[in-house]
Amino acid sequence: MKRRSFIQKTGIAGLGVALSPLACAKTKALDTEFLILGGGLSGLYLAYLLEKEGRDYILLEGSNRVGGRMFTRKDINRDVGGKGIGDGYAEVMSLVQELHTEMIDITEYMNSPTAIYKDGQLHTTWDGPEPNPRMLQFRAFGKEKQLGSLDEWYKRPELDEAYSKVLKRNGLSETEIDLVNISANYNDVRETSAMNAYHSSAFRKYNTSKRILNFKGGTASFIESLVKKLEKPVLKNKMVVSIDDSGDSVSVTCEDGTSYKSKKVISTMPFSTLREVKMNASFNSKQEKAIQNLNYTKITQIHLTHSSPFWEEDGSPAAMWTDTPLERVMNLSSHKDEKQIACWVNGKGTAFFDKMSEKEVAEYTIKKMNEIRPASTGKIEYLGMQNWGKYKYNKGAYAEFGVGQAAWFEDMIKPASNIHFAGEHTAHMSRGMEAAAESAKRVFFELIN
Incomplete structure (x- = not known):
């Protein structure tokens, strides 16, 4: 049963509270047919599809830039968000072709060697x-029977258990499960649902990709090309603070005091930020739970630059798995002849750095790198960091379903009266960038049919 809901922070109040700050608002004419919230890939792609159909829209972005989690940090000249796509990503690749985006094939060195630093x-x-501690989860999870299709993950409640339980019954000790938390791209394998692993495995198997590609010039080149295709500008610095669905139309108010009224609103905002918006709307019970509680993976990247190839001096690969707070040291470059080194810290491990100032993070990282890779001494410098858990426009890198949360999925993505939901967290089949694009296509058909 649907009901009127007012959501702010962690509380849900009744109808009277919901309407009190909004009832006296002066009625205004519609500003547009469709109001899109969020200028990441899903919002931009939806705008692109609506324009091709000749439909009117306004796109609001809370930050001062577009792209969302496709983010090229030009101050450090590094991509800090999603960057790799498979050549089987149907929606993203169709855009790549339409925009004539140049790509770089990185398939041949995606699985380059990785050193291991363990027990000193x-x-x-x-x-x-x-x-090999780096391969523990793959060895254990590989023993499980995998899914038979891309969209099976949320339809198998019997598989919805803590990922650690799956790993344990396939032979891993508690100590080994602790080590898996370094390699696994989740907050904590003892809390995350195994559904995430099943879905990721199915996506790798069934999305038909044969090659892995990066965007030449970084993801910014792709996003900028897409924005240039739009006839209407993206309105930036429009942080949404309230959404009021009257039944006939929806009014959205932004932090700067501006408001917009439309027939339909499409929220591509992660639930991690949508839950902080005041909302007077008709949600089903599972949508309410999802908006309030859906998890997002915390990721902290610490980017380094180097003056000379220290890995050649000590004869070990530049990339490295470690049992230190730095967790994984990755080569994020799109080119064989260069190395973009970054420490990649997941989930609960990010708490170690969250309590530090950026200066302290820089000092600790260089000191620890010099300790575990003496050859790096005097050859590396701190470049910058990206803390997705603290980034206020996302508060996490991507959606991560906890145990029991996959059961919310089918209901949580349904339209709630005049409010529709897009974004990577709402995709039936895909992951990452393809999920964002897939969700935009789904909502496009919801709107025009």
Whole structure:
């Protein structure tokens, strides 16, 4: 049963409270047919599709830039968000072709060697008596029967259990499960649902990609090309603070005091930020739960620059898995002949750095890198960091379903009267950038049919 809901922070109040700040608002004419909230890939792609159909819209973006989690930090000249796509990503690749975006094929060195630093010792290749700590989750999860299709993940409630339980019944000890938390791209394998792993595995298997591609010039080149295709400008610095669905129309108010009225609103905002918006709207019970509680993975990247290739000096790969707070040291470059080094910290591990100032993060990272890779001493410098958990426009890198939350999925993505939902967290089949684009296409058909 649907009901009127007022959501702010963690509270849900009744109808009278919901209407009190909005009832006296002066009635205004519609500003547009469709109001899109969020200028990430899903919002931009939806705007692009609506323009091709000749429909009117306004696109609001809360920050001072477009692209969302496709983010090229020009101050450090690094992509800090999603950047890799498969050549089987149907929606994204169709856009790439329409925009004549130049791509770089990185398939051949996607699985380049990785050194292992464990228990105070650097291994160029893993030669310890125990299983390779970097491969523990893949060895264990690989024993499970995998899904048979891309959209099966939310339809199998019997598989919705803590990921750690799956790993444990396939032979991992509690100590090994602790190590998996370094490699797994989740907040905590003891809390996250195994559904995320099943979905990721199915996406890798069934999305038909044979090659892995990066955007030449960074993701900014792709986003900028898409924005240039739009006839209408994206309105930036429009942080949404309230949404009021009267039944006949929807009014949206922004932090700067401006307001917009439309027949339909499409929210591409992550639920991690939507839950802080005052909302007078008709949600079903599972939507309310999802908006308030859907998890988002915390990721902190610490980017480094180097004056010379220290990995050649010590004979170990530049990339490295470690059992230190730095977790994984990655090569994020799109070119064989360069190395863009970054420490990649996931989930609960980000709390170690969250309590530090940026200066302290920089000092700690250089000191620890010099300790575990002595050859790096005097050859690396701190470049910058991206903390997605603290980034106020997302508060996480991507949606991560906790145990029991996948059961909300089908209801949480339904239109709530005049409010529709897009974004990577609402995709039936895909992950990442393709999920964002897939969701935009779904909502496009909801709106025009």
